[in-house]
Amino acid sequence: MAEPIQHNTVKLGAFQAQEKELVFDIDMTDYDDVRRCCSSADICSKCWTLMTMAIHIIDRALKEDFGFKHRLWVYSGRRGVHCWVCDETVRKLSSAVRSGIVEYLSLVKGGEEMRKKVHLSTKVHPFIRKSINIVEKYFEEYALVGQDIFENKETWDKILTLVPESIHAELQQGFQKCHNSVQRWEHLKRTVSTNRAVKNEKFGPWVEWEIMLHYCFPRLDINVSKGINHLLKSPFSVHPKTGRISVPINLQKVDQFDPFIVPTISQICHELDMVSTNEDDGDKENEAEPDTKRHTRDYKKTSLAPYVKSFEQFLEELDKSRKGELLRKSDAQRDF
Ligand SMILES: [Zn+2]
Structure with a gap:
């Protein structure tokens, strides 16, 4: 010791x-x-x-x-x-x-130089599945409307680097015709699912999940x-x-x-000043109380x-x- x-x-x-x-x-x-x-x-x-x-x-x-x-x-x-x-x-x-x-x-891997940071496969772990359910509740309002991640060619080109190359041309064509991020996202989901069904491409909904997690998963x-x-x-x-x-x-x-x-600290100081001014003006009973008792109560009068x-x-x-x-x-x- x-x-x-x-x-x-x-x-x-x-x-x-x-x-x-x-x-x-x-x-x-x-x-x-x-x-x-x-x-x-x-x-x-x-x-x-x-x-x-x-x-x-x-x-x-x-x-x-x-x-x-x-x-x-x-x-x-x-x-x-x-x-x-x-x-x-x-x-x-x-x-x-x-x-x-x-x-x-942890799911998002790689530093700035690494473009594709989320990799899923056919079998998605329950932890990831449940995380996707949470992201789904926020994705449209946060990523599509708020961040407008498909706003223009420059921004959607970034997203295309996360998507299989075989559907890039089809997506580019469709994106040009859409008016906003919400429509472009719908177009992407549609393209993924029709390509899977018709052309038997080896990808599934995890293509869109990877994008969602790339943009929203905790780092x-x-x-x-x-x-x-x-x-x-x-x-x-x-x-x-x-x-x-x-x-x-x-x-x-x-x-x-x-x-x-x-x-902020200055706001709290100001509020505490107000508390003591009010008490000085008001009842004198408080003065009889021990100091510690008063202090424990004071924070309750602040934000x-x-x-x-x-x-x-x-x-x-x-x-x-x-x-x-x-x-x-x-x-x-x-x-x-
Ligand atoms: Zn911000």
């Missing part, structure tokens, strides 16, 4: 993390080749749908495929989201198992999840560039989450309140599990 102050006297590598949450980091900059509205650090309500889809897809898999109960999703404060999986068994997982989990959840930063040393900004910290608070996202309201109404509530609910569930586990262990010992 060494006191923290003596940390320099302990040799490097002597400290090993005993436990750590399994974490995921999804950053909008990793989608720059597939979003047309913004690039790098910028985000808007149109491309935020990418984060909405990512949360739904990853969270469903963590919950249903892996059985993880305690998943906290947090807005990073700028252009992405984090997920903290806090189940006791998960916190003790080795790096090798974490790598396995994140591999399972995880694998290295963040693999290790047990990688640090993420903690929930409720302030993002240094935007001043926004890194707030938990209520899983029941993922689709309503709006990063642009997340409070941070609903986010703190989500966080408290998350912690309560975690605590219930921990108590249940302790009880189970002591019962088992007694029976023994």
